[in-house]
Amino acid sequence: MVAVSAAKKAYDTIRGDIIEGRYAPGDRITEAEVAATASVSRTPVREALHRLEAEGLIRFVPNQGAFVSSWGEDEAEETFELRARLECYAAELCAVRCDDNDLAILRQLAEQQLRVAEKRPRGFLEKIADLNHRFHEALLNASRSEQLRTALATLANAPLVFQTFREYSPQALERSARHHLELVTALEQRNAGWASGVMRAHIYAARSVFREAHETDGVERDQKSA
Amino acid sequence: MVAVSAAKKAYDTIRGDIIEGRYAPGDRITEAEVAATASVSRTPVREALHRLEAEGLIRFVPNQGAFVSSWGEDEAEETFELRARLECYAAELCAVRCDDNDLAILRQLAEQQLRVAEKRPRGFLEKIADLNHRFHEALLNASRSEQLRTALATLANAPLVFQTFREYSPQALERSARHHLELVTALEQRNAGWASGVMRAHIYAARSVFREAHETDGVERDQKSA
DNA sequence: GAAGCCCTAATTGTATACAATTTGCCAAAC
């Protein structure tokens, strides 16, 4: 287990460099450079680049290579809209397809998240981000749809947008957790419409927080803290 | 232009072999075999396989290779639902973002499709399939969303499902063309709700035709004609 | 005779070498 594949190493390197801002939008990514940075050959680098293209983080121009996609306000809006539509469908499928085990996992995650949101222990933001991610992951699993999984994978930028918990007020954090709990209740009752509605509210609420956080200081955010 | 890239040759070969049924669902695809068939090396074959994975046609098991995905009734239903949700959003974005040129192209395609559907000249099914594809493509372009494009690309199986025009009755063919025309009208008036509604109807109508065609003879379809 | 282990063959994963295409620069001609 000590030896991760070279392809994953390349993928993590490039993705990290893009997310941390070491590559600016529009920049060209040369394969040799990444290969040197990640200490692998060009072959797994190419694999990683193509995967990142499928996830929308970069785009390919034939015989010219990879360029990191540009990102603006509109793209963030689109991400929220797309997630809303796809995750609502995930919730609907879940209401029909999930089993008791799925529900137990989801309820446990949601309750844990609410406790952390209420008590706010040290490092609670990271805990909540993790629990939130695992909840949506578990929901996607319980929806039993590979197509939905691959479609949502193309919104890989979403982590950027979704883990905006740093911007959340205490009330917003609790509301988010309560959304999850209500969603589980709806699923337990096999009520697809209810589940879908809660999910829709959940994501639009997140968008609202995101908007507020980015309309005042929206112009700059180049803290490259350690 | 005579020399298509080896990667595309590999991609077309594999995709063709899957769609035409030369690979059965669950079959393992070995790289060397494809490389021999397509007369290219293994490198572009791997690229093609990974792309097909992103499109959901195959799945990868580490150190074991590629297996073609299995497909059932449920997956077809999911494809229609996902397309409905994503293409409705495309229509909504279009209503806001498209320009006069986009509208002219869309209207021309839709009118052409209606004429072909009404007159039914020789080879009209292929013509309609092509026009339909180009219409949805043009709509996607006019929506100006790369995210939406990549998300819809994961439903690449959809061609299988979408070009079911062989099953369409003359009335259904006309209805489909009229949907397109109405959609253009809605877009010209910048009415996102209307456009979205028409698109929704359009895709659910297609699903209905698909269901009817597959409930009677739905059990078998192993024509491997030349 | 059955179970477990090792060994071999096949296949994937990675590295490197080679071919083809693009881009920018420099020189030469008008």
Added chain:
DNA sequence: GTTTGGCAAATTGTATACAATTAGGGCTTC
């Protein structure tokens, strides 16, 4: 002085060679 042609460096695209992992079979052992 501007433009055009082509040359050269760099980079992508492809092929092949090598390493590592896995699957299956036959052997040994209990």
